[in-house]
Amino acid sequence: MKKLFVMVAALSLIVAGSALAGGNMNTGCGLGTVIFKDVQNQSTLVQIVAATTNGTLGNQTFGITSGTSECTQPKNYVQSDRLNEFVQANMDELARDISAGKGETISTIAELMGVPSTQRDAFNANLQAHFQQIFPAPGVEFAHVVDTIVSVSNQG
Amino acid sequence: MRRHGARPFFLFPLLLLFLLSSPAWPGTNGYLEEMKETAARRRLQDDRYWDILLFYKPAAGGRKSLVDDPKFFLAPGGKRDPGAELSATLDAMFDGSLSPPARCRFPARYEWLKETLPIDPARLPRPDCPLLDNNLRAINPKSVSLIFASGHMNAPASMFGHTFLRLDSAYESPLLSYAVNYAATINPKDSGIAYAFKGIFGYYPGYYSILPYYAKVREYANMDQRDLWEYRTNLTEAEVRRMTLHILEMEGIYADYYFLDENCSYDLLFLFEAARPSVTLTDRHKGFFVTPIDTLRSVLAEGLIDNVVFRPSTARTIRHKAAEAGEAEVVLAKSLASGDASPSDVIDGPLPAADKARVLDLASDFTRYLYLKREIPKDPYQGRYLRILAARSTVAGPPPESRPLPVPAPPESGHLVSRASLAGGARDGRPFLEVAYRPAYHSLEDPAEGFNEGSQIVFSEAAARWYPKDEKVRLQRLDLIDIVSLAPRDAFFRPVSWKVRTGFATRDFPGGVESLVYALNPGGGFAWKVSPLGIVSLLAETDLAVSGRYDRSFALAMGGSAGIARQVSDRWGVLAQARYVHGVLGDRERGRRFTASLKLPFRLSRNRSLVLEGEHADGPSVHVGTIRLTWNAYF
Structure with a gap:
């Protein structure tokens, strides 16, 4: 019986699905630097199997600290590595949340910067007002974003 | 000093080698012997916690670890010999020459032995573990959540979901x-078919990985469009620390990965047992499959979960925002994302501030979605995304008010996935009784709660029918696979709906003859949500039937089907379908077939349902009507 089920499951893998396995860690310095995993260049069948068995291509990692060394570093290196890593890896989401003056990533950087909860609304509104300074051009890199967020919130 | 005692440990030549080649910390040999003696006397190698940490499970002739990586075992036969492994582990803990030190490489084993024996850490060589301490400091584990990633809407094969842990x-x-x-x-580098078989039969190694949670959110919720359910456990800080130490000792260690049972879900259960050994999770599963939902149910049944948070996928969020906005605003947001409209036109336009914010939020979400789906290249994406956001940042004030996103029923609220059915009915006035069984998973007529709407995946359902009049029992059908994915199209998303069904099916032949044929029936098309009909689908279909009853032994037919699937209330559903296929090859005459069916599923309880259905089949010299009432039990 078990053999039969296994065969059936095998067959289903061959015919089913169209989902893609997702992307990996974000390594890059600017907007849109998501790494598309190799799986998206593979045949549909490979993608299906990867999505179905929850498999991943390439090496599995213990990515506990990723580092930002390949990027220009912020000038005000007073903030934590955690903040730098987070901003580098979440540039696009952070840009969206700052533009709207709310969201999970903006709360996260507020927490990492030690902004008290009573001052969060002001912090958010201040960053929103300075959006175009923080993200001045499509080629903006994370170091500029961190530096500007820090200096803008120190003024604000 | 009792090192010359004639104990079986010394029979292992490798162990001797250990002792000779690596001068132990001065004065530890006697202490080590004492520890080993205590461990042997208390039979710690048979302790449940040792089984948990080493993944030992009963096997022919004793116990065997599920881990296949030789690096995981310190004794040469450690995979099958818990006692030798324990002894070798103690040796390694006292071996000052190992790099990294064994207590740093296997911190969960060390902590347990230290507390259970107990070991005085001052008498161990090289007491510090800088890398381990750094990792623990970075993770700083306080609590644990079990994360369930729901199936991808348009990929029923992913309906099983996925589970992973989050160290908070x-x-x-x-x-x-x-x-x-x-x-x-x-x-x-493997070829396509090799993937499928290797994945199922355990030829791929399974590894643990640790990644920032935001990376997983991006992978599942943003790129794959899968919702995440975050179940916060009530594990204490001390328990979470034990679990974390155990995870850290699994770095770079593999176990052969079997899609059906030794999979992503099953292995996580060991981590819960390592955290809180009083729970029994890995022995709960006796069936063929261990699916992520089984894992979730076990963890819930052990009372480990305190609360749950729903994190909708980007697609769900976009759909919700679109439903909140007006039609004109949706059109505007789409043309912003495609680059056909300029964000400054929105800002300078006549819309009230809240609507401007709503349109621009929707546009930025959709632009990012298109980029992640690689429908826009990076260069135009960066500029377009930033221009939309810059415009959005000029609309100050609180974000637009809207209804909260409706949270679907959580996955554990769904029916259990094995199904047994009893049915009674009549075919052309001849009464019959029918029994059916399927091991997994969900079909459109099953209670919908907790499953993706419009998705069906059935593995190997068999049905036997008995006609009392002629005292005949016959195999009515044996579906190997029956998958349907009805994915509604809307303003933003244009998925393709599809189906595939294969197995043995009963077909009608002239003269009232029923005969089993082998059939393969794929189809593809579109579906829309049309109020008040529900999901309306139109699929082009191909139907291949193989049987000695056909001329040239097969009939290939092509045609199409139109269907309606609607959940009327919590209890009632309606499934209606009309389908026509025209013979094109083989037995073209008898390949022609028209069927119309109506099913009315009624949910009695979470794991019981009734389905009333009527079907009419029409072909050359065939006009057959069937009615049937089915009682389904899910277990």
Whole structure:
């Protein structure tokens, strides 16, 4: 019986699905630097199997600290590595949340910067007002974003 | 000093080698012997916790670890010999020459032995573990959540879902937590078919990985469009620390990954047992499959879960925002994302501020979605995304008010996935009784709660029918696979709906003859949500039937089907379908077939349902009507 089920499951893998396995860690310095995993260049069948068995291509990692060394570093290196890593890896989401003056990533950087909860609304509104300074051009890199967020919130 | 005692440990030549080649910490040999003696006397090698840490399970002739990586075992026969492994582990703990020291490489084993024996840490060589301490400091584990990723809407094969863990720190933001994932590592050089078989039969190694949670959110919720359910456990800080130590000792260690049972889900259960050994999770599963939902149910049944948070996928969020906006605003947001409209036109336009914000939020979400789906290249994406956001930042004030996104029923609220059915009915006035069984998973007529709407995946359902009049029992059908994916199209998303069904089916032949044929029936098309009909689908279909009853032994037919699927209330559903296929090859005459069916599923309780159905089949010299009432039990 078990053999039969296994065969059936095998067959289903061959015919089913169209989902893609997702992307990996974000390594890059600017907007849109998501790494598309190799799986998206593979045949549909490979993608299906990867999505179905929850498999991943390439090496599995213990990515506990990723580092930002390949990027220009912020000038005000007073903030934590955690903040730098987070901003580098979440540039696009952070840009969206700052533009709207709310969201999970903006709360996260507020927490990492030690902004008290009573001052969060002001912090958010201040960053929103300075959006175009923080993200001045499509080629903006994370170091500029961190530096500007820090200096803008120190003024604000 | 009792080192010359004639104990079986010394029979292992390798162990001797250990002792000779690596001068132990001065004065520890006697202490080590004492520890080993205590461990042997208390039979710690048979302790449940040792089984948990080493993944030992009963096997022919004793116990065997599920881990296949030789690096995981310190004794040469450690995979099958818990006692030798324990002894070798103690040896290694006292071996000052290992790099990294064994207590740093296997911190969970060390902690347990230290507390259970107990071991005086001052008498161990090289007491510090800088790398381990750094990792623990970075993760700073305080609590644990079990994360369930729901199936991809348009890929019923992913309907089983996926589970992983999240180690939550003292930070409030879950994005700063770490995700612990167990997955097969696929070799990209393999050919297609090899993938499928290797994945199922355990030829790929499964590894644990640790990644920031935001990376997993991006992978599942943003790129794959899968919702995440975050179940916060009530494990204490001390328990979470034990679990974390155990995870850290699994770095770079593989176990053969079997899609059906030794999979992502099953292995996580060991981590819960390592955290809280009083729970029994890994022995609960006796069936053929261990699906992620089984894992979730076990963990819930052991009372480990305190609360649940729903994190909708980007697609769900976009759909919700679109439903909140007006039609004109949706059109505007789409043309912003495609680059056909300029954000400054929105800002300078006549819309009230809240609507401007709504349009621009929707546009930025959709632009990012298109980029992640690689429908826009990076260069135009960066500029377009930033222009939309810059415009959005000029609309100050609170974000637009809207209804909260409706949270679907959680996955554990769904029916259990094995199904047994009893049915009674009549075919052309001849009464019959029918029994059916399927091991997994969900079909459109089953209670919908907790499953993706419009998705069906059935594995190997068999049905036997008995006609009392002629005292005949016959195999009515044996579906190997029956998958349907009805994915509604809307303003933003244009998925393709599809189906595939294969197996043995009963077909009608002239003269009232029923005969089993082998059939393969794929189809593809579109579906829309049309109020008040529900999901309306139009599929082009191909139907291949093989049987000695056909001329040239087969009939290939092509045609199409139109269907309606609607959940009327919590209890009632309606499924209606009309289908026509025209013979094109083989027995073209008898390949022609028209069927119309109506099914009315009625949910009695979570795991019981009734289905009333009528079907009419029409072909050359065939006009057959069937009615049937089916009682389904899910277990």
